[in-house]
Amino acid sequence: MYKDKIQKIAKEVIHFEINALKNLKNNINNSFSKVVKLILSCKQGKIIISGVGKSGIIARKWAATLSSTGTSSFFLDATNASHGDMGQITSNDIVILISNSGESDELKNIIQYVSRNKNIKLIGITSKKDSVLYKNSDVSFQMPSIKEAGPENIVPTSSTSAQLALGDAIAIACMKFKNFTKFDFKKIHPSGTLSVKLKTVGDLMIIGNKLPVVNENIKMKKALNVIDNKKLGVLIIQKKNGRTSGIITDGDFKRIAKKYPKFESLELKKIMKKDPISVDKDTLAASALSIMNTKKITSLCVHKGKNQKKTIGLIHMHDILKSNIN
Secondary structure: OHHHHHHHHHHHHHHHHHHHHHHHHHHOOHHHHHHHHHHHOOOOOOEEEEEOOHHHHHHHHHHHHHHHOOOOEEEOOHHHHOOOHHHHOOOOOEEEEEOOOOOOHHHHHHHHHHHOOOOOEEEEEEOOOOOHHHHHOOEEEEOOOOOOOOHHHOOOOHHHHHHHHHHHHHHHHHHHHOOOOHHHHHHOOOOOHHHHHOOEHHHHOEOHHHOOEEEOOOEHHHHHHHHHHHOOOEEEEEOOOOOEEEEEEHHHHHHHHHHOOOHHHOEHHHHOEEOOOEEEOOOEHHHHHHHHHHHOOOEEEEEEOOEOOOOOEEEEHHHHHHOOOO
16 A cells, blocks of 8 residues: 555656646647747847756756757756856846746846846746746746646646756757767767767778778789788778779788789789779768678778769778777
8 A cells, every 4th residue: 555655646646747848738839939039139148047945956957958968058046046147147148037927036136137238138938927937037838837746736847847857848949950960969069978979980990001902003012012001901092183092901811822822913803803892081980890891891981972983981890899889
């Protein structure tokens, strides 16, 4: 019985929060569009987000999510704002205040400060249309009337779930309108697991003097010295004009040595594998690894754009595996 009662309470809480999200969905209207448009219009200033109590915690999450998806923003502690941190708000900024009641005393000082400067825009997120926050905002979004989970409707639960979801909706809307891609995401998440998965061939490829490039007219004897020095087990073979014409591996050398007793005098162009597989530098490293596994090879030429014959790098299976990409 005791166990059943605990589970019943949990399901009731989740039920309340699901209803809150459904009500929020029904409240998405032109006001939401205005909020997103105003945020997107911020080119010279900053996006500053604040709230009090549980709404302050949600505000911090909003700032983190927006920043991680291409909309630079930061959290302002409402209490500290009244003790000097208000100076962080300057002209051309957009301030977002989150408050269920819209009447929090700590926010009133911020509202007053912002109202004095016409070059600072205020976005108010509140459930009370007759509140100070709603009436004094340049753009207001009214949260739906929500019943909190738990006794006496006093614990911020359903309301903060709805606030959290609204912030995610705003962040993703801004992200899409900015054409913020997974590669942009990777740049600002360099240490994340997702960033590892999003590493491209260009991030890992061998370039410059390390690149094992030889001319197609050289003899096998010289090619052997180059492949030994480069220690990559492969040579990229090019024409005089620098365009790649073939490739040869240390495995190929061994097979040729068995077939031709005087193989050292052979020219590379007569025995090389023509038209080697090449991938664009923006190809995901995981995709390149898949190609290698399918073709049963250990390296690929790398090009940029449509110029597949202009090799700019070499991607080796070992370099991908060392990056923990699989």
